[in-house]
Amino acid sequence: MARRFNRKKKENKCRLRSLNKSALKQRKQRGVVANAKKFVLNLSIYTLSNNEYLLLGKGLKYIPTPSNVNVQRQILKDFDEFSRKLRCKYMFENKDKPVIHPFRTNTGFKPGPTCNALENYIHKTKLELSSIPLKERQENLSISERNALASLKNNPDIVIKKADKSNTVVVMDKCKYIKEGLRQLQSKHYIEVERPNLMNIQNVIQEKLTEMHSNGYLDKETFRFLNDSKNIPRCGQLYLLPKIHKIKGTVLNALNDGLCSLKDLPPGRPIISQCATPTYKIGAYCDHFLLPIVKKQLTYIKDTTDFIVKLESLRPPPEVLFVTYDITSMYTNMEFDELITAVKEAYQNADKPVADIPYPKVSDFVFLIKTILENNYFEFNGKYYKQTIGCAMGSTVSPEVSDIRMYQITHMIMNQFEHANKVLFHGRYRDDGFMIFNGTRDEILKFFEIGNSCHRYLKFTYEISGETANFLDTTVYKGRLFQTEGKLDIKSYIKPTNNFQYLQRNSAHCQSVFKGFIKGECIRHLRNTNDKQILEIILDDFRMHLLNRGYSETEINPIITETKLLARSKALEKQRNKRAIPTPLVMVTKYNPCVKGLKRRLLKYWKDLKSDSDCNQIFDSEPMVAYSKHKNIGDLIIRARLQ
Structure with a gap:
C-alpha cells in the first residue's frame, strides 16, 4: 500500500529546517563578531557596527584584495626596471666591485642595448609577460565590509590608532584625542610657535653640507643622498599611540562589554613623524657614525639573541637577584646641552677604523646633531610646536643620541655605587636594563637611590626578584637547568597585553x-x-x-x-653581514593573487641566456621575484595628520 503524502507536514518540516539553518547562521555570525571584538577597543561614543568590528578585527596589516585593472601594464613596467638592472650588471660586471655604499641612491642610468643573448631574453620574456593569464578575482572582503571600510575612512569624528604595546585597534573620539595631545603639549617639553620657515632650515643645512663636500669630508655619493635643495620640506606630524595597558583590567573588561565609558583617554605615547622634514636625511647620516659607538658600550645589548648568548655563558651562584629597570621617558627627558656634550665627547674619543665614507670633522658633526635637536618642529591640530627638551621619538638618530648620554649616566651611577663589584651582569637595551646582583635587596636599592637623584628629570622604576624576571621578550628564571647545571633558564615571554592578532590567513599577501x-x-x-x-x-x-x-x-x-x-x-648564530652578501637579481612588483605563473615565465628563456659564455659567467644565479605590498587597512584609515 502506498504511503500517503501529507503536504502540510512536509511544508512545516521545510520551514523548520530553513529556520534552523538561519538560526545557526546567525549564531555563527554572532560568534565571529564576538571574536573580532577581542581585537578592537572602542573608546569613542560612536557605536561600531558588526561589519566595522569584523573589518577592524582582521588587523591593520590586513590587505584587501587589490584590483586586477592594469595588472599586466604594471608587471611590464616593473620588468622594464628589471631589464635595466640586467643591462647594468652586464655592462659593469667586469669592473672592480666597490663595497655597497651605505647611502647609495638610484641614479636612473639606462644603458643601451647589450649582447644579442641578453636582448633576446629581454624581448622574449617581455612578450611572455604581456600575455600572462589572470585568475578570477576573489574578493576577501564582503560588500558590507567594504562599505564599513569607506565609512571608517570618511568619519571625521573618530581617530583610529594601534595601541602602544599590543596590536589592539583603538577607536577614539577626535575631540578627546586632541584634548590628550594638547595636555601633553602644555608640558615643559614643548612650546607653541609660529609657522616655521622650513626652507630656511634646509638652506642652512645644505650650506654646511656643501662646505663639508668641498673640504673633502663628504663624498660625492653621500652628498647626492643628502642634497635636498630641490625638494620642498614638510613639517613633522605628532600622533599618539594610546597606552591602554595603563587601564585597569576590570575597567578594560567593562569597556569591552560596553558597560562603562572613559571621561578622558589613557595617556598616549607621543611620536613625531619626521618623514621629508629638513633634518630627516642628516639624521640617518649621523646615525651611521653613532651606531658603532653605541655597539662598543660595555652594557650594550643588540637584541634578544645577543642577550641570551651573554646570559647563557654565565653560571651565577644560587642566591643571586634578578633586577630589571626602566628609565621613565628617557628620550624626552634629556636636555639638549647634555646630549650634544655627550655626543661630542663620545665621537671625539671613539676609535675610527678605516671606513667606506669619510668621517666628518667633530665641529661639523656636532653642528648637524645640534641642528637636528634644535629644529624639531611639528604640527598638531593645525598649530605648530617645537620640542625644547629631549629627542623626538620618531627621529632616526634619537635612539643612539639617547643611548650615548644614558651610558654616561649609568656609568657614573656605577662609579658611585659601593656594591658595584657584586653586579655580575649589567645589560641595557634602550631604556630597559637587566642586572644579575650577588647581594641583598637593600644593597641594590642604593643603586636606584643614586640613579633617582643624579638627574633633573630622569627617574628609574625597577623590579627585584630572587626567582624570575621579564626582559625584552624573554623570561629569565631559576628552573630545572639552574638546579642541575647552574645555567639560567630562559623561555619566551608572552605579554599580558598580547591579544595574538596574527595576520589573518585570507589577507592578500603572497x-x-x-x-x-x-x-x-x-x-x-x-x-x-x-x-x-x-x-x-x-x-x-x-x-x-x-x-x-x-x-x-x-x-x-x-x-x-x-x-x-x-x-x-x-x-642563536649571529646573522651574516648583509653588506657582505652578493646582491641578487630581483624583479620587484606588486603582489596580486590574480597573477598566475610569474616566476615560471620569468625563467622560461633563462637557459637560452645562459647558453652564451659571457652571460653564463655574469648571471651565475637565477633571478628572484620580490613582492611589494598594496595598501593595508592601516594605510587606508590611519593618518599621522589630523584631517
Whole structure:
C-alpha cells in the first residue's frame, strides 16, 4: 500500500529546517563578531557596527584584495626596471666591485642595448609577460565590509590608532584625542610657535653640507643622498599611540562589554613623524657614525639573541637577584646641552677604523646633531610646536643620541655605587636594563637611590626578584637547568597585553609571507626557550592561536615539526653581514593573487641566456621575484595628520 503524502507536514518540516539553518547562521555570525571584538577597543561614543568590528578585527596589516585593472601594464613596467638592472650588471660586471655604499641612491642610468643573448631574453620574456593569464578575482572582503571600510575612512569624528604595546585597534573620539595631545603639549617639553620657515632650515643645512663636500669630508655619493635643495620640506606630524595597558583590567573588561565609558583617554605615547622634514636625511647620516659607538658600550645589548648568548655563558651562584629597570621617558627627558656634550665627547674619543665614507670633522658633526635637536618642529591640530627638551621619538638618530648620554649616566651611577663589584651582569637595551646582583635587596636599592637623584628629570622604576624576571621578550628564571647545571633558564615571554592578532590567513599577501611568519615565530620561540618541555607547550599554544586566525593544520604542523628538529645553537648564530652578501637579481612588483605563473615565465628563456659564455659567467644565479605590498587597512584609515 502506498504511503500517503501529507503536504502540510512536509511544508512545516521545510520551514523548520530553513529556520534552523538561519538560526545557526546567525549564531555563527554572532560568534565571529564576538571574536573580532577581542581585537578592537572602542573608546569613542560612536557605536561600531558588526561589519566595522569584523573589518577592524582582521588587523591593520590586513590587505584587501587589490584590483586586477592594469595588472599586466604594471608587471611590464616593473620588468622594464628589471631589464635595466640586467643591462647594468652586464655592462659593469667586469669592473672592480666597490663595497655597497651605505647611502647609495638610484641614479636612473639606462644603458643601451647589450649582447644579442641578453636582448633576446629581454624581448622574449617581455612578450611572455604581456600575455600572462589572470585568475578570477576573489574578493576577501564582503560588500558590507567594504562599505564599513569607506565609512571608517570618511568619519571625521573618530581617530583610529594601534595601541602602544599590543596590536589592539583603538577607536577614539577626535575631540578627546586632541584634548590628550594638547595636555601633553602644555608640558615643559614643548612650546607653541609660529609657522616655521622650513626652507630656511634646509638652506642652512645644505650650506654646511656643501662646505663639508668641498673640504673633502663628504663624498660625492653621500652628498647626492643628502642634497635636498630641490625638494620642498614638510613639517613633522605628532600622533599618539594610546597606552591602554595603563587601564585597569576590570575597567578594560567593562569597556569591552560596553558597560562603562572613559571621561578622558589613557595617556598616549607621543611620536613625531619626521618623514621629508629638513633634518630627516642628516639624521640617518649621523646615525651611521653613532651606531658603532653605541655597539662598543660595555652594557650594550643588540637584541634578544645577543642577550641570551651573554646570559647563557654565565653560571651565577644560587642566591643571586634578578633586577630589571626602566628609565621613565628617557628620550624626552634629556636636555639638549647634555646630549650634544655627550655626543661630542663620545665621537671625539671613539676609535675610527678605516671606513667606506669619510668621517666628518667633530665641529661639523656636532653642528648637524645640534641642528637636528634644535629644529624639531611639528604640527598638531593645525598649530605648530617645537620640542625644547629631549629627542623626538620618531627621529632616526634619537635612539643612539639617547643611548650615548644614558651610558654616561649609568656609568657614573656605577662609579658611585659601593656594591658595584657584586653586579655580575649589567645589560641595557634602550631604556630597559637587566642586572644579575650577588647581594641583598637593600644593597641594590642604593643603586636606584643614586640613579633617582643624579638627574633633573630622569627617574628609574625597577623590579627585584630572587626567582624570575621579564626582559625584552624573554623570561629569565631559576628552573630545572639552574638546579642541575647552574645555567639560567630562559623561555619566551608572552605579554599580558598580547591579544595574538596574527595576520589573518585570507589577507592578500603572497603565500611565502604566511609561511615565513610561522617559521620566524617558531624559530624565535626555539631561540628564546632552552627547556624542550616548555618549548612544546609554547609551540602548541602558538598553533592554537594560528588556527583561530584561519591557518590550517597542514601548513602549521610541518613547520613546527621542522623547528623541533632544528638545533637551538643554529637559531642563536649571529646573522651574516648583509653588506657582505652578493646582491641578487630581483624583479620587484606588486603582489596580486590574480597573477598566475610569474616566476615560471620569468625563467622560461633563462637557459637560452645562459647558453652564451659571457652571460653564463655574469648571471651565475637565477633571478628572484620580490613582492611589494598594496595598501593595508592601516594605510587606508590611519593618518599621522589630523584631517
